Amino acid sequence: MDRQELAAFLRSRRERIVPADVGLPAGPRRRTPGLRREEAAQLAFISTEYYTRLEQARGPRPSQEVLAGLARALRLSDAERDHLHRLAGAPPARAPGPSREVRQSILDLLRRLPQAAAIVTSAMYEIIAWNDLAAALMEDFSALSRRDRNLVRRVFLGPHPQGRRLYGVSDADGFARLSAIHLRAAAARYPDDPEVAELVRELHEGSEEFARLWDSHDVAGAPAMTKTFQHPLVGPVTVNCDVLDITDRDQRVVIYTAVPGSPSEQALRLLAVVGTQRMDVPT
Missing domain, CATH: 1.10.260.40 (lambda repressor-like DNA-binding domains)
Structure with a gap:
């Protein structure tokens, strides 16, 4: 020491x-x-x-x-x-589980993207940071518990309002397969983390689709670079999807942007003004 x-x-x-x-x-x-x-x-x-x-x-x-x-x-x-x-004279301990702490510079980046919807996900697919436009496009994450902010749990177990899976996104089935692959890799990296083990158990017992994907032992998959959200207020919003890996935290920054001048860009601009208000629901 x-x-x-x-x-x-x-x-x-x-x-x-x-x-x-x-x-x-x-x-x-x-x-x-x-x-x-x-x-x-x-x-x-x-x-x-x-x-x-x-x-x-x-x-x-x-x-x-x-x-x-x-x-x-x-x-x-x-x-x-x-x-x-x-x-301190002690061998560095392996991280017991996926990090949920987001660097301040990444939080600042999210705030500096007013025309893009952006989220940060942990290795377990929990949404751990987001900007206002992401909340308007997908859901008001601040109103959800940690458990309900998990995208892999949501795509396999719901809820699926009006039959829309994962916010009505066009690549929901592909995302489901990719998330199962990534979760298997996370389980291998964090074999002693009880939250990872519990999530895998819950999904395996609650979703035949997840059980089939998990038992296939696939370890590779390609993410969709373009996807369309079916938004209840502004309708379909087609966006490019870019993913930035934060290697030292085992996290991902997901950024959704629309083609300049497209109807989807206009829809995002409207959502930036409306925010998380539900104007489609009578008060």
Whole structure:
């Protein structure tokens, strides 16, 4: 364990975090850059005294649980988390499950795409971030539970309002096959994660289609680059679909854009104004 380097690393990571990034007020009397020690300790679920001793190079070797808490509290990347483990004299632990934390730069990117609908999905196909246009095109994800924001669960188990599968998208069957393939790969990467195992079990028991696809053991599939959403207010919206892999987080950014000057572009512009209001439902 390199106590001096560990102390310096913790201090440097703590001081770079803007309090607002973790939901804390800046306050008029804040004299230290970034988080205070007691704030970092609270976010890591350890005592302030213990955290202070670590930053003063006086602490004992942290346990795996403490290191996981520090990595979460200080918003460390995978590379930084591994470095933290090495400084603490502990082998880097394999991520127990798919990451649900989205980098701030990716969240900023979503907000800077006002004419494109964009979402971020985890390795389990849970929608973990989205912009306003994506919510208008698909659904108000903020009103859903984590469980109901999972696209692979939705395509196989529903709900399917008015018989429309996965928001009436034209490639729903192809998406179902591809998502089963990707979920099998995720299950192999996270064999000890209970949420992944439970999702696979639920889908296998609840959907004959998923069971058939899962039991086929396919490991390759091509995504659709163009798809059409059947929107209840503006009708069909045809979009190009581009997927950007965030390798270090095992996440994907999915961006939907319409051809400039097309009726679908006009439909997206209308949805950007209307938002998630349901004007097709009488009040």
